[in-house]
Amino acid sequence: MDRRIRKTQKAIIGAFVELLAEKDFKDITINEVADRADVSRGTIYLHYMDKFDLLDKCIDYYFKKLFESCMRLDGTSLLLSKPLLVRTFEYLEQHESIYKTLLVNKGIPAFRSYMMDEILSNLGELVDVSGVKPDMNKEVAIQFVASAIVGVLEWWIIHATPIPAMDIAEQLWSLLERIQVMPHLL
Incomplete structure (x- = not known):
């Protein structure tokens, strides 16, 4: 897998875990994950189907x-x-x-x-x-x-x-x- 892809996925997962530490899963949005990971919402959807897949x-x-x-x-x-x-x-x-x-x-x-x-x-x-x-x-x-x-x-x-x-x-x-x-x- 390309290094940039791994780096992006790691940033998204890291942002997601940070949000999980702050609030319940049901209250987390893809927009919040994107903002925290400093990527676009579309980038998240390139790697994950939805927040359940994430x-x-x-x-x-x-x-x-x-x-x-x-x-x-x-x-x-x-x-x-x-x-x-x-x-x-x-x-x-x-x-x-x-x-x-x-x-x-x-x-x-x-x-x-x-x-x-x-x-x-x-x-x-x-x-x-x-x-x-x-x-x-x-x-x-x-x-x-x-x-x-x-x-x-x-x-x-x-x-x-x-x-x-x-x-x-x-x-x-x-x-x-x-x-x-x-x-x-x-």
Whole structure:
């Protein structure tokens, strides 16, 4: 993709997130985004169909950035591990204002759902490889662990990262080990 296009899209998404921090999604207009990004309304429509498309692309953009930060250092699969949790929390700590905006804005519950879906998908693959305890239902285990991870991430971001990234990752990992839902992984 052309550098100018990337730069324009980044300015538009940045302006959009700034506006999301100030007001509900439903109250934001394309004109406001254009003014804030210092582009024309037509430029926005060259890149996005409407503000809902802009929201979808914004969520996708920031989720990909989060996902990339969580990848193993060698760029391979995203397995549940303590280093992955630490990297995730450190990245979120560095970019707290953006992710807090995406999680708390009343008009965009989609970011939490997107995060939950990705974690469910990755946990599903992980459980298929390693299995669960014989007396445990696979789907219940996956839902439980995913809900716990997303819930802790969401609480931590919404409450302005009250615990250092390393400490919250350690505590979450310790809880996951204690519950022994997936003994081969934890």
